Amino acid sequence: MSLKYVILVVLSEKPLTGYQITKEFDLVLGNFWHATHQQVYHELKKMTGDKLIVFSTEHQTGKPDRKVYQLTSSGRAALERWLAEPNGPTATKNLFLVKLYACDSSEVLRRHITAFSAESRQSLQTYLQIAQRYYPEPAHEMTLDKRRAWLTLRYGIAQRMAQLSWAEEAEGCLFDEDGDTAAPYGR
């Protein structure tokens, strides 16, 4: 239902092939969207049928032909309409929290929380590097377009930071409660 519109979004910036759109999902939008190439190709076919996009075939010597897609005016209109629509409530399905809720082996739990921390820390680091490399200037010096892209990154950073400090709290609360043997003050 939504992939359609996300594709319209990335195509609204510039014409791209299905392959490039898939990469865009991994790189630029990785923070808030993902799709496999099969899904993308399938959707592109449907959208072409619905006249939301058109493609021109480019013959290349050696490499396979590529279909470069771009928006039609109908596609652009559909995008505008969708952008103005309010969003429904966000569905959150979190397997990690399900396991935390249910897992009574503290050994297993420790592994899960460590893995969660590691994943969060890894993402955070990636996001911070992207921020440093592509958004070095202060926000008020950015164009509005860039500022919005930057804010999506800031969102990812804020989330990951919150996750990391939560994970520390959780570790303390679940594992460091050897209150008797550990020195409470000083030493």
Place this chain on the structure above:
Amino acid sequence: MSLKYVILVVLSEKPLTGYQITKEFDLVLGNFWHATHQQVYHELKKMTGDKLIVFSTEHQTGKPDRKVYQLTSSGRAALERWLAEPNGPTATKNLFLVKLYACDSSEVLRRHITAFSAESRQSLQTYLQIAQRYYPEPAHEMTLDKRRAWLTLRYGIAQRMAQLSWAEEAEGCLFDEDGDTAAPYGR
């Protein structure tokens, strides 16, 4: 793929009907899972076929019959195995961020961000009330089971708080930049 295990989790606490399991999703696990009753009934049928659960039919005067499900030893084993498995990376699909990224009408954008703030604030308030009502004591006085349930709630609270402060930053960054007319210092 995962609903199966989440159902095993809720049934591992106590035998329940499909209807009650659905409610559990809305109430207790609402923070990190959701499913409709159709989905639940369908899954219960499959799981019964796979011998993960069994049900006993209770005839009630006036009310319709209810099927009370409980784990088999095979179901309990499957749950244990799953709990020990590492999680794959979490998929994040966030339509709100897609719109923020793409929307160049600041009027529309303002509506989206306001709605996002409102949703976050609403959830946060709900979570805080639940925390106050059901988890009034300090963490170190809770049983381990309760502590883990509490930590899932803390996770929701941390996320929502991070979202709210991000939203404030975003609003400032996108709309309050009338840097000339607004007084930068004092007043």
Place this chain on the structure above:
DNA sequence: TCAAACATGTAAGCCGTTACATGATTCT
């Protein structure tokens, strides 16, 4: 020489949503 990147697809199956369907009881 082998892996990775470029480039596009088909097919099967499961997962999830939405609409439709039924029927009694309890609360307002």
Place this chain on the structure above:
DNA sequence: AGAATCATGTAACGGCTTACATGTTTGA
């Protein structure tokens, strides 16, 4: 009288994942 709660389902459709399938170029 009407809405909400209890209680269980069927059917259709669409979304998404996984496996399979093909073939070239470039870089290590």
